[in-house]
Amino acid sequence: MSKGKKRIIILFLLSLITLILITYHHNRRPSALFRILSYPYDVLNNFTLNVTMTFRELRGTFEENKSLRKELTAALTEKQRYAEMVQENKRLKELLSLKEHLPNYVTTAKVIGRGYDRLLHTMILDKGKNSGIKKDMSVITPKGLVGKIYAIKDNSSEVLLLKDPSFSVAVRLQNSRHEGVISGVGKRYCILKYVPPEEDVEKGEVAVTSGLDGIFPPGLLVGVVSSVRKEGIDFFQDIKVLPFQSDAKIEEVVILSK
Numbered sequence: 001m002s003k004g005k006k007r008i009i010i011l012f013l014l015s016l017i018t019l020i021l022i023t024y025h026h027n028r029r030p031s032a033l034f035r036i037l038s039y040p041y042d043v044l045n046n047f048t049l050n051v052t053m054t055f056r057e058l059r060g061t062f063e064e065n066k067s068l069r070k071e072l073t074a075a076l077t078e079k080q081r082y083a084e085m086v087q088e089n090k091r092l093k094e095l096l097s098l099k100e101h102l103p104n105y106v107t108t109a110k111v112i113g114r115g116y117d118r119l120l121h122t123m124i125l126d127k128g129k130n131s132g133i134k135k136d137m138s139v140i141t142p143k144g145l146v147g148k149i150y151a152i153k154d155n156s157s158e159v160l161l162l163k164d165p166s167f168s169v170a171v172r173l174q175n176s177r178h179e180g181v182i183s184g185v186g187k188r189y190c191i192l193k194y195v196p197p198e199e200d201v202e203k204g205e206v207a208v209t210s211g212l213d214g215i216f217p218p219g220l221l222v223g224v225v226s227s228v229r230k231e232g233i234d235f236f237q238d239i240k241v242l243p244f245q246s247d248a249k250i251e252e253v254v255i256l257s258k
Helices: 003-024 032-101
Strands: 105-114 122-125 138-141 144-152 157-161 168-173 179-184 190-193 206-209 221-229 238-243 252-256
Touching: 122 144, 168 221
Parallel strands: 144 221
Antiparallel strands: 105 122, 105 252, 122 157, 138 144, 138 252, 144 157, 168 179, 168 206, 179 190, 190 238, 206 221, 221 238
């Protein structure tokens, strides 16, 4: 008889004996021999059971973690949306307060884009002719002057910003009462023109519209004097004015008639 056949017979006999012992001791207290013979099976069975339970627990934990992440993302999104609504409500209240104090109020509009002409500094509003907006009307925020209406369509309009080099507005300094014209230079600051060198202008003075240009109503906040230079000039002082309203942070505006 070959070795292979002998191994098969031995394995069969061992299996048979194990089966007989298991059957015999099924309803009786296990003997020492039975415990020895069944020990590998018990170890394997416990290992398989533990692995199965661990896998199920890990899967449950993964699903729970996935659900919690989804809920957290939804909560954060809702929180951000709520914060944005609070900020928008605050801005609209400020705009409505302007409406109550300005007799030449026309309408409130939202900024929906920047101008398409690279040679001009403009922004686009979501209202136009159909809302009563006309060319050269003043555009402001609660902080101050933004610019004036430059071009109009039925349901949109374009604002020429204070920083544009082609923009100008007649102003008066609140403290010294000196008059001049503020013009844009394409940068964050503007320049105050036509103030003679003998006039005393101090840094920190506030400039408001004078109304002498026939376009902008008087008394609108424009900016604050950031620097004054008299040395090395021939006719007028070199005065820089920093606008109160940065055009990079505008979301809603108020339109005023002349």
